[in-house]
Amino acid sequence: MPSPSSALLEIRGLRVRFGAQDVLRGVDLDVAPGEIVGVIGETGSGKTTLARSVVGLVKPSAGAIRYEATDLVALGDGRRRRAFRRSGAIQLVFQDPLRSLDPGVRISQTVTEGLAVRGRLSARERRMEAERALALVGLGPELLERIPGDISGGQRQRVAVARALVTRPRLILLDEPVSALDASNRGALLRTLGELRDELGAALVIISHDLASMAGVVDRVVVLYEGAVVEHGPIERVFAAPEHEYTRLLLAAAPAAALAAVA
Ligand SMILES: Nc1ncnc2c1ncn2[C@@H]1O[C@H](COP(=O)(O)OP(=O)(O)OP(=O)(O)O)[C@@H](O)[C@H]1O
Structure with missing residues (x-):
């Protein structure tokens, strides 16, 4: 190549x-x-x-x-x-978001996971980053309070992408x-x-x-x-x-x- x-x-x-x-x-x-x-x-x-x-x-x-x-x-x-x-x-968005998104965990926590590990941002800043990542994939902030079972398959896939975007890869x-x-x-x-x-x-x-x-x-x-x-x-x-x-x-x-x- x-x-x-x-x-x-x-x-x-x-x-x-x-x-x-x-x-x-x-x-x-x-x-x-x-x-x-x-x-x-x-x-x-x-x-x-x-x-x-x-x-x-x-x-x-x-x-x-x-x-x-x-x-x-x-x-x-x-x-x-x-x-x-x-x-x-470098981020990987896994196949099958229904399985890769924890069913009992709110979208807000799932999307900010990558930031929590790095530990430099306050809870408020992490929330803003999550809203930004969701907006990039065309989703509104209201989704942050839901769990994966309460959103559509298309939205789940977008959430999986947002989770990857939050660290600005x-x-x-x-x-x-x-x-x-x-x-x-x-x-x-x-x-x-x-x-x-x-x-x-x-x-x-x-x-x-x-x-x-x-x-x-x-x-x-x-x-x-x-x-x-x-x-x-x-x-x-x-x-x-x-x-x-x-x-x-x-x-x-x-x-x-x-x-x-x-x-
Ligand atoms: N952890 C593993 N242990 C043993 N074999 C594995 C493992 N992961 C994948 N394989 C085998 O490696 C081969 C390639 O699998 P892989 O998942 O990379 O293919 P793929 O092209 O992504 O397929 P799909 O489109 O079905 O996801 C398959 O034969 C699979 O069974």
Whole structure:
């Protein structure tokens, strides 16, 4: 993959093995500041494992994950946690917000969690940051007093994104952010993500099994197949002239409207 000299995230030769299974088999990925990259692949291709490796929830067996030129793999767990997790510079929005949001905990507490760990802000300041994060994803402050069971699926997904935004990250990985949403919520959330890049300058990595839903949203796509990158490039090029058979299959299943969106 071409290496922008100013890459925010630079993954090289990433390998992850679970037992006897090679789940990632030498993945390369670059993300520039403010860029939106789609990671596309069918179920089991290793997309979630890739995202979890970046935030330190999975230990790679080989390779490098460089964030602003610091290799997170080489740092080791403790130093990595101190350097990155507490700063909130890299955030992962988990798949399935119904499970990742604690059902008995108010939205206000969930959204401010990342700030509480850092401990520098007063309760009032944390509340203001939570309201700001909710506003960025198009939600009003009245939601802060509710629990996840009392809001809609679309709102839950937005709350999960707001929770990630509250630490003002420079890199946000989103694991299947729209797969559980209906078509109108899906389009609305994807548009919101595009606006976030513009407003915050954050780089986004959007993981999806659905290449069509990435049309008009991402700058580049990386196609993952059985733990390896089989194709990458600007979304217009991949849609117009897919190089790999697997990408062609994904496109054959895409609705015409999605293809028109990048034409
Ligand atoms: N902690 C784990 N222990 C053992 N195997 C795992 C673990 N996590 C993932 N796997 C296996 O690794 C492979 C890739 O899983 P992963 O969740 O990364 O795929 P995915 O592309 O995100 O799939 P999906 O779209 O269904 O979420 C699967 O075969 C899965 O069963």
